[in-house]
Amino acid sequence: MDICITMLRGINMTGHNTIKMTGLANMFRQLGYTDAETYIQSGNIVFTCFNGYSEDASSGIRKAILSEFSLNIAVITRTKNQMKKIISANPYLEEPGFDPSKMAVLFLETKPSDSQVLRVADIDYPPDKFHINGSEIYVYCPNGFGKTKLYTNFFEAKMKVTGTARNWRTVNKLLEMAEKKECDLEKI
Numbered sequence: 001m002d003i004c005i006t007m008l009r010g011i012n013m014t015g016h017n018t019i020k021m022t023g024l025a026n027m028f029r030q031l032g033y034t035d036a037e038t039y040i041q042s043g044n045i046v047f048t049c050f051n052g053y054s055e056d057a058s059s060g061i062r063k064a065i066l067s068e069f070s071l072n073i074a075v076i077t078r079t080k081n082q083m084k085k086i087i088s089a090n091p092y093l094e095e096p097g098f099d100p101s102k103m104a105v106l107f108l109e110t111k112p113s114d115s116q117v118l119r120v121a122d123i124d125y126p127p128d129k130f131h132i133n134g135s136e137i138y139v140y141c142p143n144g145f146g147k148t149k150l151y152t153n154f155f156e157a158k159m160k161v162t163g164t165a166r167n168w169r170t171v172n173k174l175l176e177m178a179e180k181k182e183c184d185l186e187k188i
Contacts (some may be wrong), residue, residue, distance in 0.1 A: 001050050001187075003178040005062055007107055008043025009074035009152075019043065019069050027068045031060065031181045035181065039173060044166070045147045048185065058109075059152040072098060074162045080178035090168075091131045092140040098144040102144060103168035106137040106152055108161050115157040123158075125149050137163070 011017050021038040024045065028036030033047040054141040078086070086105065092098060104137060111134055120130075128141040128148045136156055141148045152165045166174070 001048060002081075003182050003185075004047055004049045004057060004077050004079055005083055005174045006043075006045045006047070006058065006075060006077045007166060007174075008012055008065070009044075009076070009162065011041070011043030013075065017073060019071070023051070023069070024065075027059075027064055031064055033105060037177060037181070039177060040170065042166075042170075042176055044170065045163075046181055048181060062174050074109055074164060074176075076109055076164055078107065078180060080175065083171070083175045083178060086133075086136050087171060089133050089136075091133075092129070092138060095140065097142075098140075099142065100168045102141050104139045104141075104145070104151075104165045104169050105164045106139060106155055106163045107135050108135045108137065108163040110161070112159055114160050116161060119158050119160075120155065130155075139165070140174045161170055 008019075011019055021041060024043070025036045025038050028045055028047055033049065036045050036047040058075045058077045061077070062073070065075065066072050090103070092103060112132065116173050117132055120132075125148070126144060128139070128150050130140070130150050131138045139148075139150050141150065145151065152163060171174060
């Protein structure tokens, strides 16, 4: 059994790829994830995967979204334990004056190859910074995200990857929800 967190790419943004969260939660329940719980309107779902976590979870969910909502979008899933490691690996937490509201994580569908990482290795847009760790890109923009070049579309174009970004608050909230779900299951 794993507690999983699925994040959808580009949902409910300026009238595009619209999915009501109640409909999304219902679709997850139809897939057998009976405790699926959504968070905000950008396509975040926390659920229990009783058959164990598998790379196939994202693939099955993606097919169901295509069938149910006629949307072909990226679906990225991490386990609770993976999310916990992602949070603790943030290289900017000890940054002097760290402001969590200026932090985001880009979750990639797959781990980039060395050649994909090299495509952005020399990029430098101070004061904005990024760090690639496995299938995640940590992005810290001390002056905010309003004018930064370092966001999802930038990395997708340069590295030829697919991903979805979540701000630091959302990342932590999703872990909190997953931990609560695990505690609730242990009480049963």
